[in-house]
Amino acid sequence: MLGRTTTLEVRTAEGVSFKIPIASPCSRCLALAVDLGMIMGLTILATFVLNILQSMASALPGIGRILVDFGQGTAIIVQFIIATFYGIVLEWLWSGQTLGKRLLRLRVIDERGLSLSFKQIAIRNIFRLLDMLPSTFYLIGGTSCLFTAKCQRTGDIAAGTLVIREVNVPIPSCSELLEEGENSFASAPHLEARLRQRISPEEARIALDAITRRDELKPESRLLLFARLADHFRTLSEFPDEITVGLSDEQYVRNVVDTLFRRASI
Amino acid sequence: MILDLDKFIAKEQPYWDELSALLQNYDESGDYQQPLEEAKRFYYLYQRTSADLVKLNTFAGEVETTRYIERIVAKAYSRLHESGAGKVPFRPLQWLRRTFPATVRRHWRAFIISSGAFLVGASFGVGALAVDYDQKNQFIPPQFPHLREKPSKRVEREEKQDFDAFQGRHAFSSQLMTHNAKVTALAMVSGFLWGIFTLAIILDNGKLLGLVSYDYLLDGQGEFLTAWLLPHGSVEIPAILLGGQAGLVIAHTMFGWGTNLRLRQRFARVRGDLLTLIAGASLMLIWAGIVESFLSQYHAPNFYPWKIGFGALQLTSLILYLALSGRKKSQTRLVA
Numbered sequence: 199m200l201g202r203t204t205t206l207e208v209r210t211a212e213g214v215s216f217k218i219p220i221a222s223p224c225s226r227c228l229a230l231a232v233d234l235g236m237i238m239g240l241t242i243l244a245t246f247v248l249n250i251l252q253s254m255a256s257a258l259p260g261i262g263r264i265l266v267d268f269g270q271g272t273a274i275i276v277q278f279i280i281a282t283f284y285g286i287v288l289e290w291l292w293s294g295q296t297l298g299k300r301l302l303r304l305r306v307i308d309e310r311g312l313s314l315s316f317k318q319i320a321i322r323n324i325f326r327l328l329d330m331l332p333s334t335f336y337l338i339g340g341t342s343c344l345f346t347a348k349c350q351r352t353g354d355i356a357a358g359t360l361v362i363r364e365v366n367v368p369i370p371s372c373s374e375l376l377e378e379g380e381n382s383f384a385s386a387p388h389l390e391a392r393l394r395q396r397i398s399p400e401e402a403r404i405a406l407d408a409i410t411r412r413d414e415l416k417p418e419s420r421l422l423l424f425a426r427l428a429d430h431f432r433t434l435s436e437f438p439d440e441i442t443v444g445l446s447d448e449q450y451v452r453n454v455v456d457t458l459f460r461r462a463s464i
Numbered sequence: 465m466i467l468d469l470d471k472f473i474a475k476e477q478p479y480w481d482e483l484s485a486l487l488q489n490y491d492e493s494g495d496y497q498q499p500l501e502e503a504k505r506f507y508y509l510y511q512r513t514s515a516d517l518v519k520l521n522t523f524a525g526e527v528e529t530t531r532y533i534e535r536i537v538a539k540a541y542s543r544l545h546e547s548g549a550g551k552v553p554f555r556p557l558q559w560l561r562r563t564f565p566a567t568v569r570r571h572w573r574a575f576i577i578s579s580g581a582f583l584v585g586a587s588f589g590v591g592a593l594a595v596d597y598d599q600k601n602q603f604i605p606p607q608f609p610h611l612r613e614k615p616s617k618r619v620e621r622e623e624k625q626d627f628d629a630f631q632g633r634h635a636f637s638s639q640l641m642t643h644n645a646k647v648t649a650l651a652m653v654s655g656f657l658w659g660i661f662t663l664a665i666i667l668d669n670g671k672l673l674g675l676v677s678y679d680y681l682l683d684g685q686g687e688f689l690t691a692w693l694l695p696h697g698s699v700e701i702p703a704i705l706l707g708g709q710a711g712l713v714i715a716h717t718m719f720g721w722g723t724n725l726r727l728r729q730r731f732a733r734v735r736g737d738l739l740t741l742i743a744g745a746s747l748m749l750i751w752a753g754i755v756e757s758f759l760s761q762y763h764a765p766n767f768y769p770w771k772i773g774f775g776a777l778q779l780t781s782l783i784l785y786l787a788l789s790g791r792k793k794s795q796t797r798l799v800a
Contacts, residue, residue: 216534271634278642328653
C-alpha cells in the first residue's frame with residue numbers, strides 16, 4: 199500500500215500527457231465475484247445440458263454406454279474450458295473487459311496505456327492459477343494488488359497490464375458555474391484587463407478549481423481557502439470599494455474566474 | 465493568456481464528439497478494420513483533441529473539461545498505438561514445425577535444470593525407500609491408493625482383469641488431461657516466486673516416480689512398470705519438465721541476471737516464449753491423457769512388448785523433434 203498511486207500518467211510521443219484512473223482492489227473484487235458467478239452459472243448450465251444428452255443417449259441400444267462415458271469425459275473438459283477460457287475469450291473480444299469488468303466499468307489495458315495483445319491476455323489469465331492460491335482465496339493476487347503501486351496482481355505484472363476505471367465524464371459548461379450578469383467587476387474593464395494581464399494560468403487554474411469543487415470542501419476549509427485566494431487576487435488588481443463592497447470572499451473569486459474565463463479570449 | 469472556456473468548448477466539442485463516436489463504434493464492433501479515409505480522419509481528430517488537451521492544461525486548467533478530454537485522448541491513444549501483435553496470423557503448422565521446438569531449444573539451460581531437479585527428486589524417492597521401505601505409504605499421496613499396495617499383488621490383479629475400452633475411459637482421460645495441465649501451468653506460474661515452488665513441484669513429481677519405480681523393480685515387476693508408464697510417461701513427463709522450464713524462465717526474468725532492463729521489459733521479452741512452452745506442454749498432455757486411458761491401462765502380458773516398443777518409439781521421436789525440428793540447415797550440419 200506504500201507508494202500507492204491512483205492514476206496512470208501517460209506521456210505520449212507528441213508531448214501530450216494524460217491520466218487514467220486505476221481501479222481499486224474493492225471494485226476488482228466485485229468484478230471478480232460477478233465473473234466467478236458467471237463461470238459457475240455457465241458450468242452448471244453446460245453440465246445440465248450434458249446430463250440431459252447423456253440420459254437420452256443411455257437409452258440407445260449398443261452405443262448408449264459409450265456415449266454416456268463420452269458425455270462424462272466431455273463434461274470434465276467443458277468445465278475446464280469454461281474456467282480457463284472465460285477470461286481469455288471475453289477480454290479478447292471486448293478489448294480487456296469481462297462481464298464483471300463491464301458491469302463495474304473496469305478495463306484491462308497495457309501498463310503504458312496501450313491496448314492489449316493476445317499474449318498479454320493469455321498470460322494474465324494463466325497466472326490466475328497462482329493469484330488464486332491458496333485454494334481459491336486469491337491471497338497471492340490480493341496481497342500483490344495491495345502492495346504494488348498500480349494495484350497489480352502477479353498476472354498483471356507478468357503480462358504488463360493493469361486494470362483501469364472507465365469513467366464517463368459529462369462535458370462541463372462554465373455557464374452553469376458563472377451566472378450571467380452577476381460580475382460587478384465588469385463595470386471596471388481597465389482593472390479587469392490588468393487582472394488578466396497579471397494573473398498566471400496556474401493561478402487561474404486554482405481559482406477555477408476552487409469554484410468547481412467548492413461543494414467538496416468542509417465549510418470552514420471553504421471559508422479559509424476563498425479568503426486566502428481573494429486576498430491574493432486583491433493584490434494583483436485593486437478594484438474600488440464601490441465595486442467590492444458587500445462582496446464575500448467567495449463571490450470575489452467567482453468574479454475573478456468570470457473575468458478570466460468568460461470575458462477574455464486568446 | 466487565459467482561455468475563453470465556453471467559446472473554446474463550443475468550438476471544439478463537435479470534434480471531441482466525433483472522436484468519441486468513432487471510439488464507441490470501434491468498441492462495439494470488436495476487431496473492425498477501418499478504411500484509409502476513416503483512419504486518416506481518426507488520426508486527425510486524435511491530434512486535434514490532444515492539442516486541445518495541451519491548450520487546456522496550459523491556458524485554462526479547468527479540471528472537469530480536462531478530465532473529459534483526457535478520457536477521450538487516452539482511449540484514442542490506446543487504439544492508435546496498439547501493439548498489433550494480435551494481428552499476426554497464427555500458422556499452426558509453422559508453430560509446430562519450428563516455433564515450439566526452437567523455443568524449447570532457446571531456453572535449454574532452464575530445461576536442463578528442470579530435468580536435473582526431476583532426477584534429484586527421483587533419486588530422493590529411490591534413496592528414501594532404500595533406507596526405510598516401511599515408510600513407503602508416508603511418501604505416497606492419498607490420491608494414489610493403488611500405489612500403496614504391494615506391486616506383485618496389483619500386477620496379478622490387473623493382469624486378470626478384462627479391459628473394457630469404454631468403461632469410464634473418456635472420463636478418466638479427461639480428468640488426467642485437465643489435472644496434468646493444471647499441474648504443468650502451476651509449475652510455470654510458480655516461477656514468479658523466484659522459482660522455488662517450480663522446483664518443489666518438479667522435485668515432488670520426480671520423487672513419486674523414483675519411489676514407484678524402485679518399489680516395482682524391487683518386487684521384480686520391471687516389465688509391468690515399463691509397459692505401464694512408458695507409453696504415456698514418455699510424453700507426460702517431458703511435458704511437466706517443459707512446465708518447469710517455463711517456470712525457470714520466469715524465475716530468471718524475476719531475478720534479472722545479466723541485464724539492466726526493468727521487470728516489465730524483461731517480461732515483455734519472454735512473454736511469447738512462455739505461451740509457446742505452455743501451449744506445447746498442454747498439447748503433449750492431451751495426447752498423454754488419451755494414451756494413458758486407452759493404452760497404458762491395458763495390462764495383458766502378451767501386449768507388453770508392443771506397449772514398450774510404442775513408448776520407446778514415441779520418446780525417441782519426441783527427443784528428435786525437440787532437438788532437430790525447425791533447425792536451419794547449417795545448424796543441423798554443425799550438430800551432425
